[in-house]
Amino acid sequence: MLFFKKIYKIILSVILFNLFILEASAFEDGFGHSRRWESRHFVVFLQDEVVPEVLIRQLDIRPADELLAGRSSQEDYSAQNELLDMLDTLFIKICNILDMQLYSFQGTIKICKNTQQLNQIYKQLFNKELEKLSSFYVYSLNTIYITQQDFKLPILGHEVAHAIISHYFVVQPSVKIQEILAGYVEYQLRKK
Numbered sequence: 001m002l003f004f005k006k007i008y009k010i011i012l013s014v015i016l017f018n019l020f021i022l023e024a025s026a027f028e029d030g031f032g033h034s035r036r037w038e039s040r041h042f043v044v045f046l047q048d049e050v051v052p053e054v055l056i057r058q059l060d061i062r063p064a065d066e067l068l069a070g071r072s073s074q075e076d077y078s079a080q081n082e083l084l085d086m087l088d089t090l091f092i093k094i095c096n097i098l099d100m101q102l103y104s105f106q107g108t109i110k111i112c113k114n115t116q117q118l119n120q121i122y123k124q125l126f127n128k129e130l131e132k133l134s135s136f137y138v139y140s141l142n143t144i145y146i147t148q149q150d151f152k153l154p155i156l157g158h159e160v161a162h163a164i165i166s167h168y169f170v171v172q173p174s175v176k177i178q179e180i181l182a183g184y185v186e187y188q189l190r191k192k
Contacts, residue, residue: 029121029145031110039084041091042109049113050148052079058151061086090153094160097188098181100168107163108143111151118147137162139172154186161185 031045038044046052056079087109095101112118115134122130122145125138134150137143137159144159161182166172173181 029110029124030117034110037080037084039088041105042084042087042107044084044087045108045110047111047113047117047148050111052083054148055111055151056083056086059083059086059090059153059156061089061153090157091160091164093189094157094164094185097185098161098164098168100164102164102167105164105167107160107167108141109156110143110145112145112147114149115147118145121145135159137166139166142167154189157189158182158186 031047034045034047036043036045046055091105112121118135119130122128122133122136130136135144135146135155135158138145139162142163144156144163146156146159159182161184162178165178165181172178
């Protein structure tokens with residue numbers, strides 16, 4: 001009888017765990033019908049109102065950074081290819097700043113049309129208001145949320161650093177340590 005109770009508890013736990021996972025994967029953040037672009041390290045979702053050329057101009061990855069990352073600049077790029085290459089270059093640059101190489105990493109970046117959409121997603125995820133943040137990284141979804149307005153090198157770099165740190169260590173460092181490292185990356189990117 002005791003054996004069957006243990007089996008029952010295990011089966012019940014597995015069922016509840018699967019229901020929780022299915023509920024988490026069913027999270028709707030409004031990006032279901034967005035443009036979806038894929039690079040080596042990122043899957044990027046853009047809302048219809050987001051303009052790729054604006055993102056490219058704001059991100060401002062220099063050709064010298066591309067060369068240091070082992071990429072060559074090409075003149076006949078589409079906005080999509082240019083943005084994706086810039087993001088991969090940024091990823092490699094941040095890996096080098098942190099001295100944490102991740103070769104098979106692939107995360108998600110979702111670019112919101114405005115702060116209201118970002119706030120709505122944050123409230124839906126964490127059931128609290130977004131305070132003074134222009135972007136955030138969710139480890140359980142491996143996703144960076146950022147607005148078009150704040151799609152700038154230091155801000156995006158800070159969030160990419162969180163993604164790298166989260167996937168580099170087997171045991172996650174404390175939130176304070178992660179913030180210090182991400183802040184260091186942001187400082188290095190602002191120096192240029």
